[in-house]
Amino acid sequence: MRMLVIGPPGAGKGTQAERIAGRYGIPAISTGDIFRANVSQGTPLGRQAKDFMDRGAYVPDELTNALVLDRLAQDDTASGFLLDGFPRTLPQVSTLDDCLAEQGGALDAVVQLVAESDEVVTRLLKRAELQGRSDDTEDVIRTRLEVYREQTHPLVAVYADRGLLVSVDAVGDPDEVTERILTAIGGRVIG
Numbered sequence: 001m002r003m004l005v006i007g008p009p010g011a012g013k014g015t016q017a018e019r020i021a022g023r024y025g026i027p028a029i030s031t032g033d034i035f036r037a038n039v040s041q042g043t044p045l046g047r048q049a050k051d052f053m054d055r056g057a058y059v060p061d062e063l064t065n066a067l068v069l070d071r072l073a074q075d076d077t078a079s080g081f082l083l084d085g086f087p088r089t090l091p092q093v094s095t096l097d098d099c100l101a102e103q104g105g106a107l108d109a110v111v112q113l114v115a116e117s118d119e120v121v122t123r124l125l126k127r128a129e130l131q132g133r134s135d136d137t138e139d140v141i142r143t144r145l146e147v148y149r150e151q152t153h154p155l156v157a158v159y160a161d162r163g164l165l166v167s168v169d170a171v172g173d174p175d176e177v178t179e180r181i182l183t184a185i186g187g188r189v190i191g
């Protein structure tokens, strides 16, 4: 099973990706988590990524693509994976396409988590209080939403054209959202 989760910041991608990956017994790969781990360990990659992340901008494709190719080359992805937060740009889509073509694999589903801006801003401000992420301030949140709209939302149409898109309402109780996703994916994979 090869999947990815796409949606605006605050839609619950991280939480849902972990749960869905757990159900399918595949690794959830979050580029945001990998970048944050590098920042906190002060690695060269972390030092390069930090400034972009703090501003709510995307880390350049070159760095992000290299990181993902490296991660997808690890053995635990042999039976599948769930990408959380990648791809986010059209060049990243091409990189993933090429990587899958080389492996002789293909995506099974692209889960789009749908939530309005007001809803996700409220959630992100709440997360800021709980986790204190440096990119969860109100200004940076607005920038991240704008960047998502401009650079990532167009990917939804790309995957819809390929017949891979599964759109799920991400508003409501997280357990219910998980069930909605599992039902929607099950329907797609079987049907």
Ligand code: AMP
Pocket: 009, 031, 032, 033, 035, 052, 053, 054, 056, 057, 058, 059, 060, 064, 084, 085, 086, 087, 088, 089, 092, 135, 144
């Ligand atoms: P996330 O935890 O997915 O919200 O990601 C946090 C931050 O990491 C983003 O705002 C970006 O700065 C960076 N990031 C994560 N994934 C990507 C990606 N696929 N392309 C570029 N930047 C990314």
